[in-house]
Amino acid sequence: xxxxxxxxxxxxxxxxxxxxxxxxxxxxxxxxxxxxxxxxxxxxxxxxxxxxxxxxxxxxxxxxxxxxxxxxxxxxxxxxxxxxxxxxxxxxxxxxxxxxxxxxxxxxxxxxxxxxxxxxxxxxxxxxxxxxxxxxxxxxxxxxxxxxxxxxxxxxxxxxxxxxxxxxxxxxxxxxxxxxxxxxxxxxxxxxxxxxxxxxxxxxxxxxxxxxxxxxxxxxxxxxxxxxxxxxxxxxxxxxxxxxxxxxxxxxxxxxxxxxxxxxxxxxxxxxxxxxxxxxxxxxxxxxxxxxxxxxxxxxxxxxxxxxxxxxxxxxxxxxxxxxxxxxxxxxxxxxxxxxxxxxxxxxxxxxxxxxxxxxxxxxxxxxxx
Numbered sequence: 224x225x226x227x228x229x230x231x232x233x234x235x236x237x238x239x240x241x242x243x244x245x246x247x248x249x250x251x252x253x254x255x256x257x258x259x260x261x262x263x264x265x266x267x268x269x270x271x272x273x274x275x276x277x278x279x280x281x282x283x284x285x286x287x288x289x290x291x292x293x294x295x296x297x298x299x300x301x302x303x304x305x306x307x308x309x310x311x312x313x314x315x316x317x318x319x320x321x322x323x324x325x326x327x328x329x330x331x332x333x334x335x336x337x338x339x340x341x342x343x344x345x346x347x348x349x350x351x352x353x354x355x356x357x358x359x360x361x362x363x364x365x366x367x368x369x370x371x372x373x374x375x376x377x378x379x380x381x382x383x384x385x386x387x388x389x390x391x392x393x394x395x396x397x398x399x400x401x402x403x404x405x406x407x408x409x410x411x412x413x414x415x416x417x418x419x420x421x422x423x424x425x426x427x428x429x430x431x432x433x434x435x436x437x438x439x440x441x442x443x444x445x446x447x448x449x450x451x452x453x454x455x456x457x458x459x460x461x462x463x464x465x466x467x468x469x470x471x472x473x474x475x476x477x478x479x480x481x482x483x484x485x486x487x488x489x490x491x492x493x494x495x496x497x498x499x500x501x502x503x504x505x506x507x508x509x510x511x512x513x514x515x516x517x518x519x520x521x522x523x524x525x526x527x528x529x530x531x532x533x534x535x536x537x538x539x540x541x542x543x544x545x546x547x548x549x550x551x552x553x554x555x556x557x558x559x560x561x562x563x564x565x566x567x568x569x570x571x572x573x574x575x576x577x578x579x580x581x582x583x584x585x586x587x588x589x590x591x592x593x
Contacts, residue, residue, distance in 0.1 A: 226288040227383045231441060234484050234507065234532050236563050242593035244586050245534065245568040246287045247510050248273050252335060252575040254281070262579045285579075286586025289382035291509065291534050291568055292488070294444050295374065296387030297429040298365040300394045300422070301325075301358040305344075324398045325354060345398050348414050355398070359421045361428040366436075374438035383441035386433060386482070389426040391469045392457065393447040393489075395419065401456050408461060416465055423469030430473055434480050442484040443477040445470070445505065450491030452514055463499040474504025486534060490571065492516045494523075501527055510535030512570045520565050521558075532564040539569035542577035542585070549585050553592065560593060 224232070224240050232239040249271065258268035263281055270277040274293030282290060304323035311319040316332040325344035344354055374384070395418055396404050408415045430443075449456050474485050486507035487500055493508065500508075511518050511533050520533040537556060541548040556567050567589070573582065 225381045227380055227441060229288075230383045230566060231484070233566055234442075234534075234564055236529065241590065242560065243288045243566060244286065244589050245289060245291050245566050246282055246285070246573065247292055247535070247568055247570075248278065248290055248572045249281070250335070250572050250574055253573055253577060256575055257579055260579060285582050286590070291486075291566075292385075292444075293382055294385035294387040295371070295433075295438075295440075296389065297367070297433055299387075299389035299426045299429040301355070301398075302362075302365055303358065305354075324394075326398065326400070340400055343398065343400050343403050345403070348411060351414060351418065355418075356421065359418075359425050361425055361432075363432070365429055366432045368432075368436050371433050371436040371438040374440075375436070377439040384439075385442045385444040385486070386430060386438075386440040386477070387444050387446070388430050388473050388477075389422075390446045391419070391423055391426060392462065392466050393449050395422060396449060396456065404457070408458075419465045419469060423466075423472070426469070427473050427476065431476060434476070440480075440482055442486055442507070443474065443482050444485070445487040447487060447489040448491075450489055450493050450496065452492055452516060454492050454494070455496050457496075459495045459499070462496060467499045467503045470500065470503035470505055478504070484532070486532075492518065494518075497523060497527070497531075501531060506530055507532040507534060509533070510568060510570045513538040514570075519559055520562065524562055524564075529564055534566045535568045535570050536565075537567040537569050539571060539573055539577070542569075542573060542581045544581070546581070546584055549581060549588070553585070553588060557592075 226243050229239045229241065229243040233242065254263065254268040254271055257263050258265055263284065267277045267281050271281060272278060274290055278290055301324065305321060305325045307323055308321045309318050310321060318330050320328055320330055322328055326340050327342035328338040328340055330338050345351055399407060455462065477485055484507055485505050486509045487505045488509050490512045492514065497508065508523065511520060513536060519536050523531050536559065538552055541552045559565055560567065
């Protein structure tokens with residue numbers, strides 16, 4: 224079987240020869256470390272991107288079959304993006320800048336985490352209509368039709384390819400900020416609804432234009448990242464009312480084109496939002512971040528049944544320890560794999576504390592067992 228056939232068989236509860244061994248990319252610092260240690264080339268370390276040739280090469284050296292985040296899509300958010308500008312530089316090397324979402328941030332040298340947000344261009348209806356609304360309207364140049372036509376022939380495809388359908392709330396959170404999103408709902412509910420509608424309509428139109436080229440995809444995919452360790456960054460019933468229908472029309476479209484596996488990337492404790500996703504056609508949770516709350520697919524399967532699938536849920540922190548820790552993690556995964564419809568995957572990008580030999584040990588053992 225090809226890796227594509229294996230993955231689709233697992234997620235559709237069909238027989239397969241072995242479990243595909245899947246990853247979700249790497250921190251840049253991880254790749255630099257592995258290059259310095261001699262495991263990968265300089266080109267791989269600095270040229271890696273989800274699903275590209277360098278990513279494939281690194282994954283195979285480690286023993287992985289593919290990166291689940293191998294997707295293609297169009298421009299389904301701000302287009303054109305805002306021009307990135309440095310507004311002020313400080314003595315410690317940090318700087319104030321405007322990013323491509325129109326957010327004013329503080330960037331510090333050597334810091335790899337999310338930069339501090341100190342202001343947002345989007346504040347109210349006036350700023351939305353002046354700076355954002357026109358950037359959320361569909362135009363043909365959002366979709367590279369000629370490129371997507373090349374994806375119509377999938378006869379030699381070894382790994383599954385996803386249609387990236389964008390973000391229906393996470394990107395809105397990016398341009399407003401967490402507090403700004405909450406305040407907008409309270410201050411101007413009509414504008415709140417309009418922005419969600421505009422983003423949903425644009426995402427639908429881009430997905431439809433891509434599918435009409437004849438391109439073939441194995442799954443649909445959304446990105447959100449709207450939860451943290453204690454739950455969602457949005458009130459669940461508000462999310463259900465305003466964002467749920469936007470998922471539904473896109474997942475219905477995907478189903479019309481024969482795409483029945485639809486995954487969604489959201490970190491954090493996602494339990495309170497799963498009802499909305501599941502009811503509106505999203506059936507595969509990813510990356511099932513284990514975190515401090517011990518997330519795994521079992522309680523979700525008990526609640527939602529076999530239609531709820533998963534990719535992820537492997538605690539990547541064991542890569543920093545030893546073979547004993549990896550063995551224990553694999554033992555924890557065994558009963559989850561037995562549930563079916565589930566592919567283990569390191570629950571986020573592999574971090575710099577991961578030891579190369581430990582990752583290789585994990586992939587070798589998984590192939591020998593499953």
